[in-house]
Amino acid sequence: MVDKSPNYSFMNNLSFLIYSPLSGLFCENPPPMILLQTSPCDQSDCQNSAQCLVVAGEPICRCIPGFYGNKCDKISTVHFLGRDGYVELPGTKLRTTALISLQVATEKDNGILLYKEDHDPLALELYQGHIRLIYDIANYPPTTVYSVESVNDGLFHTVELLIQNRSLSLVVDNGAPKSLGKLARQPSMDHNTQLYIGGVPPQVVASGLRPGPERSPQTFDGCINNVRINGDTQDLSFRSTGRGQSQGVESKGDGILVGCHSCSVCAQGTCREAGEMGVTCECPPGRSGALCDETTAPNPCQNNRCVHGLCVAKGQSYSCQCNEGYQGQYCDKEQEPPACRGHSCGRGECHVSEAGEPVCKCQPGYTGPTCDTEPTCQGEMVREQLKRHQALRTCTSTSKIPRVDCPRSCQASAPPGVCCGVTKTRRRKVVFRCTDGTSYSEEMETTLECGCSKCPL
Structure with missing residues (x-):
């Protein structure tokens, strides 16, 4: 605590009034600096409810489901509500050879998943619960291929599109590839190419994606997660035209929510509502991952x-x-001390005394230096007539009944907790004659031997 009371110093008949926290003869010394201890997370900029953790002295943002990036400022999962929403990705990241993958979860039958907009368009669609790849859209009929796998069960399914060497291939859930075969030309990929996720703008429908027989383009209704182009995760941040907020990617977001808001995506476990951030899955034992879809x-x-x-x-x-x-x-088992090696304790354990000598600690019922002696107790043989006092009569055995009477204690050398008790008995029939002239017989246990054992509680 800093003393703020005035202090007086005198020099050459001059006096100086000193107020703390300054010090010194001429009040020339400032107070010492106090450095506050801070955490690296105090300067972190984790966004979207992410938790900051200190790992190896550095702040690390742990993102909640639906976000990624060093600051958790990018969106990896969006929920389309089927209301003309879409996310537009710039085409500058595309190359002549491209692998585009995404995860989709829905219970609907139809909807647009991905559309490549340029002079050579193609589309990935949900059609009657299956994935359909469409190429050469401007012509009719277009070139199409369908997945064998159905994906409208509410769980996430992985869809991959490979563009390479004048061919287009579709793979669903790591199944067998479905190819359009050798194409007349290599599908175009250049800086003019735009990719739309979950839907398309109205002008695209009017120009290149016109409905035809067996085709009715509509916005996707469900969740899309982890869109990758050549292994790079794409930011699905969107702009809501209703709120006028932009997060850096051109889109129309009136019908889009961050995260997945459908409980059906949890493969196992309990689904919990997480408000604006969608749902979270609480996994049972043996399952892990954000969707409890990984076996642990x-x-x-x-x-x-x-x-x-x-x-x-x-x-x-x-x-x-x-x-x-x-x-x-x-x-x-307790490790045998070095002093106990070679020292036998038959019915006990070897311990080292304060003097460093091996000593046997015997189990109940055993005694002696090596715990191999059973303490004994000698019972006394007794012969006596037995009496039974009953209502309105007394009954006496017709003969003296022999039995052994056991003392309570064993030998003086017996360890504590060992008592003398009955170890052997015999059943015998005893005849009683009563004072009212009647008689009856009764079977009873009589003691034959005594021995030492653990005292009863």
Whole structure:
């Protein structure tokens, strides 16, 4: 704490009044600088509700589902509502050879997924639940090929389009490629090419994508995720014409939401509504990934039997790395001290005394220097008539019944917790005669032997 009370200093009959936090004879010393400890995340610029983590001393943004990028400022997942929305990607990233891939999730039957707009257009469409590749659109009938796989089950499916060597190939969910065969010319790719995702502008429909027999172009209704061109993830940021907000990519976004807002995309687990950011999937054990669509190998250490040690996973099994002083497959046995090596403790364990000597700690019921002696107790043979006092009569056994009476304690050398008790009995029939002249017989247990064992609780 800084003392702010005035201090007086005197020199050559002159006095100086000093107020803290300045110090010195002439108040010439400023207070020391106090540096506040800050986190690297204090200067980070994580966007869209991303969490900042410090990894190796550097701030890292952990994006929520639907976003990517160093600052989580780019969109990877959008939900089209079927209301004339579309995202336009610049064609400058396209080359003569191109691999375009995207993931699609919908429960609808028809809609535009991708359209290449130039003087040589082509389209990927959802048609009757399957994927259709259309080329040479300006002519009728156009050149088309269909996927065998249906994709309108609400889950995400991967669609790939390969443009290479005067050929077009369609692959769905890593299945067999469907090709249009050898084309008359190489499909064009240049700086004038534009790609539309999820729909197209009205002028494109009017010019190159005119409806024809068996064709009725319509905006896609569902989720599109992870659009890649030659391996590079494309930013699906869009501009909402209703709000006048632009995020750098030409589009019409009145019918588009960030993230996926359909619970059907969760392959397994529980779907949770996340407000404006769509839904999140909470995965069950054995599943992982944003959509719970990835299989996770079970953790072999989940139910391990390591008692005093650390479980180390080895493929689908595990081993126990024992703590100091323990051994055995499951680290459940105390390590034998060096002083105990060669010292036998039959029914016990060897310990080292304060003097450094090996001493046997015996199990209950055993005694002796090497725990190989069972303490004994000698019972006393007793013969006596038995009496039974009942209502309005007393009954007495017709003969003296022999039995062994066990003392409570064992020998003085017995360890603590060991008591004398019955170890062997015999069932016998005893005849009783009563004072009212009646008689009856009864079976009963009689003690034959006594022995030392653990005291009852």
